[in-house]
Amino acid sequence: MSATELAVEGLTLTAGAHHLVRDVSLTARPGEVIGLVGPNGSGKSSLLRAVYRVLRPDTGCVRVNGADAWSLPVRRLARTLAAVVQESGAGIDLTVREVVAMGRTPHKRLLDGDTAEDARLIGAALEAVDAAGLAGRSFDRLSGGERQRVLIARALAQQPSLLVLDEPTNHLDIRHQLDVLGILRRLPATVLVALHDLNLAAYYCDRLYVLRAGEVIASGTPAEVLTPYLLAEVYGVTAEVAVHPRTGAPQVTFLPGEPTAAIRPVAPPPHRPAQEGSGGTSPLPEEPGGSSR
Numbered sequence: 001m002s003a004t005e006l007a008v009e010g011l012t013l014t015a016g017a018h019h020l021v022r023d024v025s026l027t028a029r030p031g032e033v034i035g036l037v038g039p040n041g042s043g044k045s046s047l048l049r050a051v052y053r054v055l056r057p058d059t060g061c062v063r064v065n066g067a068d069a070w071s072l073p074v075r076r077l078a079r080t081l082a083a084v085v086q087e088s089g090a091g092i093d094l095t096v097r098e099v100v101a102m103g104r105t106p107h108k109r110l111l112d113g114d115t116a117e118d119a120r121l122i123g124a125a126l127e128a129v130d131a132a133g134l135a136g137r138s139f140d141r142l143s144g145g146e147r148q149r150v151l152i153a154r155a156l157a158q159q160p161s162l163l164v165l166d167e168p169t170n171h172l173d174i175r176h177q178l179d180v181l182g183i184l185r186r187l188p189a190t191v192l193v194a195l196h197d198l199n200l201a202a203y204y205c206d207r208l209y210v211l212r213a214g215e216v217i218a219s220g221t222p223a224e225v226l227t228p229y230l231l232a233e234v235y236g237v238t239a240e241v242a243v244h245p246r247t248g249a250p251q252v253t254f255l256p257g258e259p260t261a262a263i264r265p266v267a268p269p270p271h272r273p274a275q276e277g278s279g280g281t282s283p284l285p286e287e288p289g290g291s292s293r
């Protein structure tokens with residue numbers, strides 16, 4: 001299956017009088033891994049919910065290969081898009097294998113049993129997340145990290161060409177974090193993933209979008225986006241950014257203490273919608289001394 005193009009255009013989401021997301025645009029080209037980063041409450045999950053069709057846009061739209069995701073038949077969208085979300089999975093009285101087998105549902109007709117190919121895909125998905133040994137266990141009795149890996153396996157079994165994940169490394173030990181992100185990196189799919197760990201985002205994502213208070217305030221490659229300046233402005237932290245000598249990816253080291261005036265912008269940055277194409281958009285003033293690379 002070839003990867004899918006995702007375009008979020010001028011998306012605004014509200015809950016009552018509260019803006020969850022305001023005029024957000026982003027693109028993910030086929031096969032790209034796009035990271036969503038930003039502080040708690042900045043709108044990452046809300047944006048993802050609109051993409052996987054749980055939270056209806058007030059204005060703007062979500063396009064999947066050019067088609068409005070909210071107008072597509074649910075089943076057709078489910079053959080394209082899989083989601084791994086934070087709140088899913090509680091209270092599922094099924095075995096692990098049965099949960100992963102649910103990933104095959106969009107590809108089958110009502111009452112169809114598992115084919116040999118389904119069984120192969122379910123087994124491969126379990127193997128991929130190191131959960132083959134859990135197949136017969138009750139899903140409800142798994143640890144948080146085991147459950148998370150099984151939900152990722154279910155999404156893999158769905159064979160999506162667009163995969164949307166909300167903090168997929170939550171609960172995972174470092175070995176399984178690296179494994180899961182490595183799998184996402186190698187999938188023949190487009191990936192949109194919310195991550196809190198900026199070093200993992202820097203290493204595994206092609207491009208990042210930075211959200212703050214429901215708006216995109218910067219986007220671009222990790223090296224373009226992850227500067228001490230931006231980290232001071234968005235998270236209010238002091239950080240140093242170096243290029244890792246082996247991976248070539250930006251590596252952020254956080255330091256105690258408030259950011260100093262030298263790396264704090266004087267005025268809040270104006271909002272400028274993120275743009276498609278190469279090169280990042282950052283409304284933040286130039287960092288003294290130029291790029292961190």
Ligand SMILES: Nc1ncnc2c1ncn2[C@@H]1O[C@H](COP(=O)(O)OP(=O)(O)OP(=O)(O)O)[C@@H](O)[C@H]1O
Binds near residue numbers: 018038043046
């Ligand atoms: N249904 C709702 N009604 C009112 N406010 C909401 C609702 N859903 C989310 N919010 C608020 O909208 C903001 C964005 O929430 P969201 O969950 O999208 O942020 P997030 O970036 O995913 O946060 P986190 O990093 O903590 O997971 C938060 O302030 C949240 O409290």
